[in-house]
Amino acid sequence: xxxxxxxxxxxxxxxxxxxxxxxxxxxxxxxxxxxxxxxxxxxxxxxxxxxxxxxxxxxxxxxxxxxxxxxxxxxxxxxxxxxxxxxxxxxxxxxxxxxxxxxxxxxxxxxxxxxxxxxxxxxxxxxxxxxxxxxxxxxxxxxxxxxxxxxxxxxxxxxxxxxxxxxxxxxxxxxxxxxxxxxxxxxxxxxxxxxxxxxxxxxxxxxxxxxxxxxxxxxxxxxxxxxxxxxxxxxxxxxxxxxxxxxxxxxxxxxxxxxxxxxxxxxxxxxxxxxxxxxxxxxxxxxxxxxxxxxxxxxxxxxxxxxxxxxxxxxxxxxxxxxxxxxxxxxxxxxxxxxxxxxxxxxxxxxxxxxxxxxxxxxxxxxxxxxxxxxxxxxx
Numbered sequence: 076x077x078x079x080x081x082x083x084x085x086x087x088x089x090x091x092x093x094x095x096x097x098x099x100x101x102x103x104x105x106x107x108x109x110x111x112x113x114x115x116x117x118x119x120x121x122x123x124x125x126x127x128x129x130x131x132x133x134x135x136x137x138x139x140x141x142x143x144x145x146x147x148x149x150x151x152x153x154x155x156x157x158x159x160x161x162x163x164x165x166x167x168x169x170x171x172x173x174x175x176x177x178x179x180x181x182x183x184x185x186x187x188x189x190x191x192x193x194x195x196x197x198x199x200x201x202x203x204x205x206x207x208x209x210x211x212x213x214x215x216x217x218x219x220x221x222x223x224x225x226x227x228x229x230x231x232x233x234x235x236x237x238x239x240x241x242x243x244x245x246x247x248x249x250x251x252x253x254x255x256x257x258x259x260x261x262x263x264x265x266x267x268x269x270x271x272x273x274x275x276x277x278x279x280x281x282x283x284x285x286x287x288x289x290x291x292x293x294x295x296x297x298x299x300x301x302x303x304x305x306x307x308x309x310x311x312x313x314x315x316x317x318x319x320x321x322x323x324x325x326x327x328x329x330x331x332x333x334x335x336x337x338x339x340x341x342x343x344x345x346x347x348x349x350x351x352x353x354x355x356x357x358x359x360x361x362x363x364x365x366x367x368x369x370x371x372x373x374x375x376x377x378x379x380x381x382x383x384x385x386x387x388x389x390x391x392x393x394x395x396x397x398x399x400x401x402x403x404x405x406x407x408x409x410x411x412x413x414x415x416x417x418x419x420x421x422x423x424x425x426x427x428x429x430x431x432x433x434x435x436x437x438x439x440x441x442x443x444x445x446x447x448x449x450x451x452x453x454x455x
Contacts, residue, residue: 310439363383375455
């Protein structure tokens, strides 16, 4: 058997025929169904008798083969390229890459969904800073002059001495207990404080009763009043009870004894809202007023009633330290109601000028404890 190595050099085609250029070139080797198109064609070792010797791809000068012109070569190449362009080996069909089914939204490699916008780093930080600054501004309040009560005048100037000198008064000692109702308060805190009176205090043996005038009061006002009164009771050791609302209008020119409205007792202290048209002392930057009315009988002097008025302008003020702006003013005025006066310390709740302090300080703690340690007054 003769192998391909035994064949003469001109037995295999090399790309260009040296045959008659007028002949058409084959489009490809003959296909044998039993063979792969990639197997090399079987070429007989020797041509059959009578057959022409296979033409070589290169001109053989020694054999006298005719030389092809450049035009013939170009026509031959064009024929081969046209044949190769439309032919694909059938055995390679399984290698074709089949893409995903067509998407109803368009080309799966180019969805019609708009591209995502690039994330802006730092945008969340700007938002956090805006929120924090807003909270700080609201917490500190706007316009601190409107948040500071500035007036401290003895309430006797408005309430006057009680008109009860005969039968127009409750029975002496009405509601008075034999002993103090709550234990006296002791504290180690110390700070500046002042009192409205040199000798008057609330009796620790009698409950201080308070009512609210609901006129112009905001939502939640009664709850805040109850909280502030509870704080004052804890710091002073005085029994303070919020009875609810009343139909009486807040005023510092009220009757201290109103049996038709409150029964046979001293009228409870009143807390409410008013304008400077109703209470002239609220004019200007005065945010609130507060105090107590004292009575002297024999050798006993003490407070029997009182009141707190908040300026309605406070309703438009921003929150302060997480609370409505009026709560700090309410603490200040309740301090007056229990007998505290103004001090010259700007960092104190009971400072007489403009500030934004809204909580009890060491001076108020010491002062309330001292005011709650007074004597019982069974004659009042």
